[in-house]
Structures are given as C-alpha cells and as structure tokens.
Amino acid sequence: MSSIIQLLPDHVANQIAAGEVVQRPASVVKELLENAVDAKATDIKLIIKDAGKALVQVIDNGLGMSVTDARLCFERHATSKIRKAEDLFSLHTKGFRGEALASIAAIAHVDMKTKQDQEELGTQIIVEGSKFVSQEVAVLPKGTSFAVKNLFFNIPARRNFLKSDTVEYRHIIDEFQRVALAHPNIYFTFFHNGSEMFNLPPSSMRQRIVNVFSGKTNEKLVPVQEETEIVTIQGFVSKPEFAKKSRGEQFFFVNDRFIKSGYLHHAIMAAYDGILRDGAQPSYFLYLTVPPNTIDINIHPTKTEIKFDDEHAMYAILRASIKHSLGQFNVAPVLDFDRDSNLDTPYSYKNLEGATPTIQVDGSFNPFSDDKINKHYSGSNYKKPEPTSSWESLYVGLKQEGEFISGSSDFSFESEEVTGSLFNEEEVEQTVNNAYQIHKKYIVSPIKSGMVIVDQQRAHQRVLYEQFLTNMTVNQASSQQLLFPLDLFFSATEMELIQDLKLSLVNTGFVFEETTTDHVVISGIPVNVTESEVSLVLEQLLSDLQDGIPDSSFSQNDTIAKSMAKSLAVKTGTALTVKEQENLVNGLFACKDPNVSPFQKPTFITMRVEDLDKKFAL
Structure with a gap:
C-alpha cells in the first residue's frame, strides 16, 4: 500500500503560510515598515498604488543587507532577531516572524534592492511566486528598497476576497499610523497613487x-x-x-x-x-x-x-x-481672553484696604406705634412728611364698575370677561385621550379593536429613514443655509470616507463649501437637521461605515439614511407633548413599512380588548 502522508513542496508551504501572514495589502505594509524600523532607519518612505493591490514599496536608509543575507531573507524561518527559544520571551524588535518575507515572495512579484554603508555596490533580487528570477549587482544608495507588486497574482481566489480600494486603503493607513505613532523620531512619508498623503518629520x-x-x-x-x-x-x-x-x-x-x-x-x-x-x-x-x-x-x-x-x-x-x-x-486654570476688564481691581487700589461701612440706628423708631408717621431717613436725621388726606379720598368721584369716570367721559373701561377659548374643551379632552406616553418610552393609542403600543424611538427612526431615502432618491433635497459656515476637523481616514460619500451627502441636503485634507466647511444642512446635530450625525455615519462603504449608490443612500435616522430619532426617555405623540403615530402608519424599524426591529404591538378581558377573567 502506497504512503498517504507527503511533504509539501516549499512553494506550496509558503503559500499556506502566506494565508496566515498576509491577509491583505495592509499586512505587507506592516511587515515591511517594521523591518525598516528594526534596520535602524531614520527615513522611511511608503509608496502605494491601487490601495496596495498593484504596488507596496518601502524605501529606508537603514543598515542594509549583505549579498548572503539578501538571499537568505526569503527562506522560511530565516530571521536576524532570534538565536534561541528563550529569545521569544525577551524581544526588543518587531518583525521577527520567520515566514514573513518568504510568504510575501510566494504570492507576489518582489523586487528588493539593498546595500550596506561600508559596501561600494549593492544587490538587486527579483522573486516571482517563490522563484528566484535574478540576482544582480547594482549601484544603490545605503539602505533597502522592497517593492511588492501584483499581490495574490497566483492565488486569484484570495484576490477576489479583497475589499474595495477604499476599504483596503483605510487598513493601510491604520497600519502606517500605528508604526508612525510608535516612532516619532523617524521621518515618515506616505504616497498613494502619486499623491503625498503624510509627511511626518521627526518630532516629539x-x-x-x-x-x-x-x-x-x-x-x-x-x-x-x-x-x-x-x-x-x-x-x-x-x-x-x-x-x-x-x-x-x-x-x-x-x-x-x-x-x-x-x-x-x-x-x-x-x-x-x-x-x-x-x-x-x-x-x-x-x-x-x-x-x-x-x-x-x-x-x-x-x-x-x-x-x-x-x-x-x-x-x-x-x-x-x-x-x-x-x-x-479639571482643576487647572484656563485662560479666558473674553473676560470683562471692568471687573478687575484698578491698579491704584491694589494695596488699599476697603473702608468698613458705618451703621447708624434710630433708637426712637417704633414700627408698631399708633401714629402712622412715615419717617424719611437721611443718615441719622429724619423729618416728618406733610400730613395727607386719608386714603379713601383717592377714590372719591369713582362710580360703579363699568360706568364712566366723573369728569372724564372720553375714557371707558374694557370688560375683562372671557368670551371664549382658543381650543374647544371637548376637543382638548378628546385629544388627550387619543394618545399618552408611558415611562417616556412607549406611546399608547386606542384603536377599534383595542390599543396599539408604539416604541417612540424605533417609530421615529422609521419615519426619518423613509423621509431621507425619499429625498435622496426621488425628490431634490432641500437645504437650509447657515449664517456662519461650520468648520469641522477629521482625521485622514475619516476624510477619505467623507470624500467618497460627498455626493450622497449632497443629495441629502448638505452643502460643502470647502474640502481639504483635514477638515470640511459646511454652509448648508438638511432641513430637519439642526446646526448642533451636524457633527453628531457625521460622527455616527463615519462610525457606521468603519467596515466599508457599499459599492452601489442605492446601498450608500440606504446606509446614510439609516445612520442619520439613528442619530436624529427621538431617544428613549424624552417626554413628548400630546401633539408630538399624535404626529409620531400618524407619521408611522403613513410609512410604506410601518411594522419594523430600519434595523428590522418591531415598532409597535397591538393588544385586543379580548386579550385584556382574558387577563381579568377568573
């Protein structure tokens, strides 16, 4: 009987290892940047094309490699960081994984150029799918240049599982930021499709x-x-x-x-x-x-x-x-440049002590005396006012209510009798009984067969979701112009998302006056969004799109509508007026699909009178 167990060829073993080491272009970026840092480089350049699918290149001015090391670095379990097993628990370096370069070379076209400082000439090695194509002597600057082209060219199934360029580019930015933040003493530059994305000189x-x-x-x-x-x-x-x-x-x-x-x-x-x-x-x-x-x-x-x-x-x-x-x-003092200088103590009064006020009391004053004499004080002296007639004389000449004042026939009193109410009492009473709120969470409204209990947050999400989706797909969205444009700052990753979503956001009613690499200026917002909610809406949207932006425009609109509805919907714990409760209930049942929220959760339940009768049955 023939043997069943076989040893895998090296190129197959390398491809299997690559599945663990290299999940996406960002994995290659991480390995190459860490190797450049371990090579004691002070200047590292990262060059990306097509989100790393076409090219990932890292150029550094580090120690470089000799001719022998340049060849050995592509072998499995080849590393310069470990000599014995105990070294695994005392690591001071980064990329020590033995399969890294071997795995990368197994699934891409690799062009490596390296030269040590003391050598006159360097080495250029080209590897395609674990096969050494050439190794030549070349005139090179000090350091190493590692170019990885056509990632997963020989594993099309893995290449098909890669996400869109936007998502893959975001993962590359994440890996670049992690290495750059860990080493502020190294000069990092990052280029994507010929454009400079980051230029980070050595700093604190x-x-x-x-x-x-x-x-x-x-x-x-x-x-x-x-x-x-x-x-x-x-x-x-x-x-x-x-x-x-x-x-x-x-x-x-x-x-x-x-x-x-x-x-x-x-x-x-x-x-x-x-x-x-x-x-x-x-x-x-x-x-x-x-x-x-x-x-x-x-x-x-x-x-x-x-x-x-x-x-x-x-x-x-x-x-x-x-x-x-x-x-x-929290306890540190804050400089307030808008304080009122009039409240400051004048410099001339700096060393002066405030004078203690004197208190003067009239010992002969008796508030309960029978003689109703008003005493006007001026310091410690007072004088008796001139006697006046009794207070009843003030009303001499006035007749009964509604009659003319004697001697002033040109004036008349307007009756203060309430002739009517703005709202009919019966209507008010009926309105109050139509809907009421429980625990600031549910709205109860009677129906013919019993009652309906509505979750106010989910119901409002459904109403807003359909409004936003209709505005984006059918109607032209209305915008309200801001008197003072909003200037909002975002990170490079978030700005990439906003750039990709800009057209869809414009369809919802946002007006972008200016867009730069780190901030946007918004001069118009959707009608049902307040100025204070803009930053919250965009933050929620960016949070919801961390896993990637849908490719189709309809899916983008759907995602944006869901995110904005979640941000702007009335929250649990918010007290609603009777009118707001009725409008919410009526708006919900006017929707195309009132049964569930945009996130497929029920918006209401119904209870029949028969169900209530069963609860009270003996």
Whole structure:
C-alpha cells in the first residue's frame, strides 16, 4: 500500500503560510515598515498604488543587507532577531516572524534592492511566486528598497476576497499610523497613487500625534505620565467633551509595539466613568514600557495581543493614572481672553484696604406705634412728611364698575370677561385621550379593536429613514443655509470616507463649501437637521461605515439614511407633548413599512380588548 502522508513542496508551504501572514495589502505594509524600523532607519518612505493591490514599496536608509543575507531573507524561518527559544520571551524588535518575507515572495512579484554603508555596490533580487528570477549587482544608495507588486497574482481566489480600494486603503493607513505613532523620531512619508498623503518629520510624541491627526488634535489632549516598578506610562488621553462615537483614535503601545487589549481599554473606560455621554468613546495614545520578560507576545499570530504577568496591577495603575490626569485637567486654570476688564481691581487700589461701612440706628423708631408717621431717613436725621388726606379720598368721584369716570367721559373701561377659548374643551379632552406616553418610552393609542403600543424611538427612526431615502432618491433635497459656515476637523481616514460619500451627502441636503485634507466647511444642512446635530450625525455615519462603504449608490443612500435616522430619532426617555405623540403615530402608519424599524426591529404591538378581558377573567 502506497504512503498517504507527503511533504509539501516549499512553494506550496509558503503559500499556506502566506494565508496566515498576509491577509491583505495592509499586512505587507506592516511587515515591511517594521523591518525598516528594526534596520535602524531614520527615513522611511511608503509608496502605494491601487490601495496596495498593484504596488507596496518601502524605501529606508537603514543598515542594509549583505549579498548572503539578501538571499537568505526569503527562506522560511530565516530571521536576524532570534538565536534561541528563550529569545521569544525577551524581544526588543518587531518583525521577527520567520515566514514573513518568504510568504510575501510566494504570492507576489518582489523586487528588493539593498546595500550596506561600508559596501561600494549593492544587490538587486527579483522573486516571482517563490522563484528566484535574478540576482544582480547594482549601484544603490545605503539602505533597502522592497517593492511588492501584483499581490495574490497566483492565488486569484484570495484576490477576489479583497475589499474595495477604499476599504483596503483605510487598513493601510491604520497600519502606517500605528508604526508612525510608535516612532516619532523617524521621518515618515506616505504616497498613494502619486499623491503625498503624510509627511511626518521627526518630532516629539505630542507633535507626531498632531501631525498624524488634524491640527485641532492638540487642544484635545491631556498628558498622562506615571512611573512604577511594574510599568512606565506615557502618552495622552482626550478631554471628555471631545469623545466620539467611533473607536478609531485609540492606541496602546507596549515597548513601542502596537497592541489591542480589551482589558486595558476597560480600565480606561472605568477612569472616564461618569464623565462621558452615552455611547461615546475617548481617544487615547498610551505608551507602556515594561520589562520584556514580563509579557508574552506570541499568543496571537499577528502579535497585536499580548499577555501580562500581572494584569490586575496593570489595570489598577492605568486606571488610577488616567483618573489623576483627568483630575488635574479639571482643576487647572484656563485662560479666558473674553473676560470683562471692568471687573478687575484698578491698579491704584491694589494695596488699599476697603473702608468698613458705618451703621447708624434710630433708637426712637417704633414700627408698631399708633401714629402712622412715615419717617424719611437721611443718615441719622429724619423729618416728618406733610400730613395727607386719608386714603379713601383717592377714590372719591369713582362710580360703579363699568360706568364712566366723573369728569372724564372720553375714557371707558374694557370688560375683562372671557368670551371664549382658543381650543374647544371637548376637543382638548378628546385629544388627550387619543394618545399618552408611558415611562417616556412607549406611546399608547386606542384603536377599534383595542390599543396599539408604539416604541417612540424605533417609530421615529422609521419615519426619518423613509423621509431621507425619499429625498435622496426621488425628490431634490432641500437645504437650509447657515449664517456662519461650520468648520469641522477629521482625521485622514475619516476624510477619505467623507470624500467618497460627498455626493450622497449632497443629495441629502448638505452643502460643502470647502474640502481639504483635514477638515470640511459646511454652509448648508438638511432641513430637519439642526446646526448642533451636524457633527453628531457625521460622527455616527463615519462610525457606521468603519467596515466599508457599499459599492452601489442605492446601498450608500440606504446606509446614510439609516445612520442619520439613528442619530436624529427621538431617544428613549424624552417626554413628548400630546401633539408630538399624535404626529409620531400618524407619521408611522403613513410609512410604506410601518411594522419594523430600519434595523428590522418591531415598532409597535397591538393588544385586543379580548386579550385584556382574558387577563381579568377568573
């Protein structure tokens, strides 16, 4: 009987490893950028074409490689960072995975150029699908250039699973930002389809955050600094009023390596407990330094999750340090340039003491004396006023109510009798009985067979959703012009989304006066959106589209309508007037599909009189 178990050829094994290492172009960007950082580069360029599907190129001025190392780096389990198994638990570098370059070379066309500083000539190697095409001597500058072209060219099934260019580009930006934020001392530049997207010169930690995210970021940051035997914490958190709906600007770095940790995130949310609005997420950029032997970074293939020796202590220290920083921010004095200078003490009165006022009392004054004498005081002296006639004389000459005043026949009194009411009492009583609210959440309205109970938030979502969708697809959306245009700042990733959604947002009624790389100027908004709600609506929309923008225009309109309806719908806990309750109920049953909300949840239930009778039956 023939053998069943066989050893896989190297190129097949490399493709299988590539499925774990390279999920999308952003994975290649991460590996190449980390290798450039480990090569002690001070200037790193990232060049992308077609969201990384056509080209991912990283150029650095690092140490470079010798001819032998240039060839060996494409072999499996080849690494310069590990010598023995114990090194796995004492890592000071980043991309140590042995299959990285071998896996990338197995599924793409790779053109690598490298040269060491002490060498006169460098090496150029071309690999296509794990096959070495050529290795030549070339005149090159110091450092390494790694160009990955036609990703997944030999695995079309994997290529078909890639998302749209917009989504893949967003993932590349995420990986670039993580590496750039972790190393503010390195010069990073990023080009996409020939356009410069980021230019980040060496700077401080705070300035690097401001350069990566818009210029308004600086005023949002609160510094955090704590040093203990277990961990040293540095970085920044955002002020509570700048919290967003999305979780985009949240970064943990442990020993200059980006990680994800739900446990540490919970510690931060605990520090913000009671000072954030519902559903809001704070931004944070926290750099943790711990001894390498106290963490295990091999619990996840992408090395983005790690395990600490003492997680409870980390949780407590992080929570306490952020609470301390937020407390310092809240009590810190704020310069107010709009204060009224008239309230300041004049300089000439600076060293003078205020005079104590004197108190003078008239000991002979008796408020209960029989002689009704009004005494007008002037200091301690008073004088008796001239006696006047009794108060009854003021009404001499007046006749009965409704008659003319004697001697003034030109004037008459207007009757104050109420002749009628603006609303008919019967109608008011009937209206009140038509609908009423329970616990500021449900609206109960009687119907012929019993009663209907409406969830006010879901019902309003359905009404607004159909209004927005109709405006975008059938009617021309109406806009209300703003007297003062709104200037809103966003990150580079969010601006990419807004650029892609701009046409659909214009169809809803938004008017964009100006669009730049980090902010938009809005001069018009939809009719049923208030000025204060614009930023909330856009934040919710960007949060809902984190997983990608639908390709078809109808799906885009549907997504935008759902997001805006969720943002603007009346919330549970809001008291509604009787008129508002009736309008909401009538608007719901005028919809094409009143049974469910835009998110396929029931908007109302009905209870028949028979059902109520059964409840009372013995």
